[in-house]
Amino acid sequence: xxxxxxxxxxxxxxxxxxxxxxxxxxxxxxxxxxxxxxxxxxxxxxxxxxxxxxxxxxxxxxxxxxxxxxxxxxxxxxxxxxxxxxxxxxxxxxxxxxxxxxxxxxxxxxxxxxxxxxxxxxxxxxxxxxxxxxxxxxxxxxx
Numbered sequence: 001x002x003x004x005x006x007x008x009x010x011x012x013x014x015x016x017x018x019x020x021x022x023x024x025x026x027x028x029x030x031x032x033x034x035x036x037x038x039x040x041x042x043x044x045x046x047x048x049x050x051x052x053x054x055x056x057x058x059x060x061x062x063x064x065x066x067x068x069x070x071x072x073x074x075x076x077x078x079x080x081x082x083x084x085x086x087x088x089x090x091x092x093x094x095x096x097x098x099x100x101x102x103x104x105x106x107x108x109x110x111x112x113x114x115x116x117x118x119x120x121x122x123x124x125x126x127x128x129x130x131x132x133x134x135x136x137x138x139x140x141x142x143x
Contacts (some may be wrong), residue, residue, distance in 0.1 A: 004104075010099035011077050023030075031101045031104060031105060031129055032107055032128035032129050032131040033096070033104075033108040033109070033127045033128065033129065033130075034126070034127065034128050035112060035125065035126075035127055036126070036127060036128060037045070037125065037126040037127040038112065038113070038116045038117065038123075038125050038126075039117075039123060039124050039125075040116065040117035040120045040122075040123045041117075041120045041121050041122035041123060043120065043121045043122075044107040044119045044121065045119045045120065045121055046121070050085075050121075051119070053078060053087060054077070054087055054106060054134065057062070057076055057078050057087045057089045057134060058089060058110065058132075058134065060076050060089075061074055061076055061089045061090065061091040061106075061134075062091065062103075062106050062107065062110060063131065064076075064091075064104050065092065065093060065102060065103075065130075066093060066097075066099040066100070066102035066106060067099070069086060071090060071091075071092075071095055072093035072094070072095055072097060072099075072102045073090075073091075073092045073095075074090070074091050074092070075088070075089070075090050076088070076089050076090075077089075077138070085136045086136065086137075087134060087135075087136065088134065088135050088137065088138050089132075089133065089134040089135075090131075090132070090133045090134075090139070091106055091109075091130070091131070091132050091133075092128040092130060092131050093105055093106065093129060094129045094130065097129055097130070100128070102130065105127060105129045105130035106130055106132060108127065108130075109125050109130050109131065110132060111127055112127070113125040113132055121136060122134060122135045122136055
């Protein structure tokens with residue numbers, strides 16, 4: 001049986017099937033960008049080149065995390081460049097967020113992360129509906 005189209009707009013959906021009849025109950029919640037966690041490495045970014053490279057990595061994560069997939073989950077890795085270490089990053093939104101809400105959440109995470117952990121070589125932030133992280137080593141995250 002196919003889910004009614006309006007269920008796609010609900011963050012939480014309960015569907016009951018009774019002899020071909022659908023009852024859809026939706027609870028639509030507002031996007032929640034309240035901070036759950038902020039962790040900053042104590043070491044500072046060593047050069048302008050490193051900072052530019054990190055900026056490019058984060059832009060890629062912000063662009064690709066809200067990409068319309070069911071998971072809203074994106075990893076990236078940039079290899080060494082001009083004696084700059086590998087940079088690994090990850091962005092993820094709660095899977096039930098729309099692309100627009102995911103994009104809004106990721107942008108808020110970016111601003112909170114970079115104002116809270118300015119010029120740090122590694123950092124991560126967890127908001128209620130999304131997370132953003134970058135490190136010098138490979139890692140895995142799950143919401």
